[in-house]
Each structure stands twice: as structure tokens, then as C-alpha cells.
Ligand SMILES: Nc1ncnc2c1ncn2[C@@H]1O[C@H](COP(=O)(O)OP(=O)(O)O)[C@@H](O)[C@H]1O
């Protein structure tokens with residue numbers, strides 16, 4: 408459904424697209440407890456926190472991949488996102504690996520959800536695929552295999568596939584992980600364009616400060632020790648005005664305008680940052696993500 412259709416159907420922008428109420432998430436034990444928040448249509452909503460706090464787990468719970476331990480999630484009026492399993496996906500998901508099938512061309516990858524969930528004929532599907540590839544700046548790359556693309560292009564292809572069914576809600580887990588800074592900026596610009604031009608709501612897990620300020624208008628910060636949200640708001644305002652030492656530690660862990668290397672003076676929690684950052688001149692993604700998909704994380708279900 409386009410944003411225009413959504414607007415007309417609901418008689419205006421919906422105040423809440425995703426509601427989490429008393430939500431506890433985790434596996435054997437809860438990682439986060441009693442979370443309450445609303446994600447509004449058209450927002451770029453960031454999920455922040457140190458490594459291992461449960462950001463990916465929260466995302467999976469929001470889109471119905473994982474059942475809540477307690478409480479509930481409502482997505483676009485559906486009380487239990489798990490009910491959506493086996494139905495045509497209402498939102499797109501782009502996870503860390505990109506999850507492209509290495510043996511299929513980019514165009515074939517993007518066509519998969521259309522083949523699975525629509526009755527469109529091959530020529531129409533090819534047209535839609537071309538449009539999606541153009542949307543993400545991959546015109547002309549449809550015949551290439553994922554391994555023939557740079558890391559940034561692979562991410563774009565994953566986003567094209569996530570948007571193939573015209574969904575206006577997209578979940579992304581660490582979209583710029585493994586990308587060099589220039590490619591990461593370009594990816595952020597694509598995400599912003601999708602949000603601003605098409606009204607696509609983005610729910611993004613990230614820990615990259617540059618990216619947070621570039622794309623985010625609303626962020627929640629998860630805290631491992633208290634298993635709760637310790638900040639909720641515009642990330643720039645949280646950075647400048649929040650006096651909670653844990654919030655300050657997250658937002659001030661590197662000098663503003665500094666390099667991408669993280670200092671040791673920040674919270675030790677940010678384990679993600681211990682991964683070596685690629686040098687700006689490199690485009691090492693293809694190298695780092697060589698086994699593009701061994702196991703399809705979605706078991707053939709394209710969200
Ligand atoms: N499938 C799983 N089963 C059990 N524990 C898991 C599973 N996936 C992740 N975890 C654990 O849950 C915690 C949070 O993981 P995750 O949500 O991936 O954190 P983040 O994305 O914030 O780094 C980690 O301690 C991780 O080891």
C-alpha cells in the first residue's frame with residue numbers, strides 16, 4: 408500500500424504504527440522487561456544500545472519472528488505479528504548479512520517475494536524489479552551475482568528485495584555494519600530518501616553515532632543492567648541535554664567530529680565497536696561477507 412493509500416484509508420497519518428505494551432523480550436530469561444513505546448508512521452525510529460543488550464532480539468519480536476515473553480506488540484493494527492506468518496508480508500526486513508541468495512542474480516533475488524506472494528506475470532515482475540533496483544540506485548546491476556557487487560550494493564539489493572511488495576515499513580538491523588564510511592553515508596542517504604520521499608517508516612538498530620545523528624529523529628536507548636529503556640527521544644537532544652551518566656556514556660563515547668575509532672574511555676559495553684573498522688579507502692564488504700547466505704535466516708519466508 409502506498410503512503411497515499413494509507414493516508415486516505417485511515418483519514419490521516421496514523422499516530423501509532425507499532426505499539427509495544429508491557430513488552431518483555433528474550434529467550435530463556437528476559438533481556439528487556441516491561442517496555443512501552445509507540446512508533447509513529449513516517450518515523451525513523453532507532454533502537455540503540457551496547458552489544459548484547461537485546462536490540463536484534465527486540466527487532467525480531469517487533470516483526471513477529473520471536474514471541475514476546477510477556478506483554479504484546481501491535482503492528483499496523485495486527486495484535487500479534489506472529490499471526491502474519493505465512494501471509495503476504497506487510498513490512499520489509501533487512502538483516503545484517505543482507506541475506507541474498509548467492510546463486511541467484513540480483514534481479515532474481517528481488518523477484519523472489521513477488522513470485523511467492525503475487526500472481527504477477529514474469530514481464531510485470533521484471534518491470535517491478537527494475538523499478539526497485541532503480542529506486543535503490545542499482546539500475547543495470549540486475550544480472551549480476553551478489554558476489555560481484557560491493558558491500559554497499561549488496562545492502563541496497565537487500566533493501567530493494569525488502570521493498571518489492573510495496574511495503575511502507577522497513578526493519579533494518581545494523582544496515583551500515585561492515586561498510587566503509589563513505590558507503591555508509593550513501594546508504595544512510597538512501598534510507599533518508601526512502602523515508603522522506605516515499606514515507607516509509609524505518610525501524611533501525613544501529614550503534615554508529617554518525618549514522619544515528621544523520622538519520623534518526625527518534626531513538627530509544629536500551630540498558631542491559633536495568634533491562635529497560637533509559638532514554639527515549641531525539642538523539643541530538645539526548646546527546647546534548649540528558650544528564651544520565653549511562654546515556655552520556657553512550658552518546659559521548661567518541662569525540663564529536665572525531666574519527667570512527669572508539670576510545671577506551673567509553674563504556675566497556677560497546678563490544679560491537681571492538682570489531683576493526685575498515686579504512687575509508689577500502690570497500691571490504693565483499694571480502695567480509697563472502698559467504699553471503701549459507702543458511703537462509705528466514706527459511707524461505709521473505710518479509
Ligand atoms: N537465539 C538465541 N537464543 C538464546 N540467546 C540468544 C539468541 N540470540 C541472541 N541471544 C543472546 O541474547 C542477548 C542479546 O542478543 P542480541 O539481541 O543479538 O543483542 P544486540 O543485537 O543488542 O547485540 C545476547 O546475550 C545473545 O547471546
Ligand SMILES: [Mg+2]
Pocket residue numbers: 462463464580612
Ligand atoms: Mg544485534
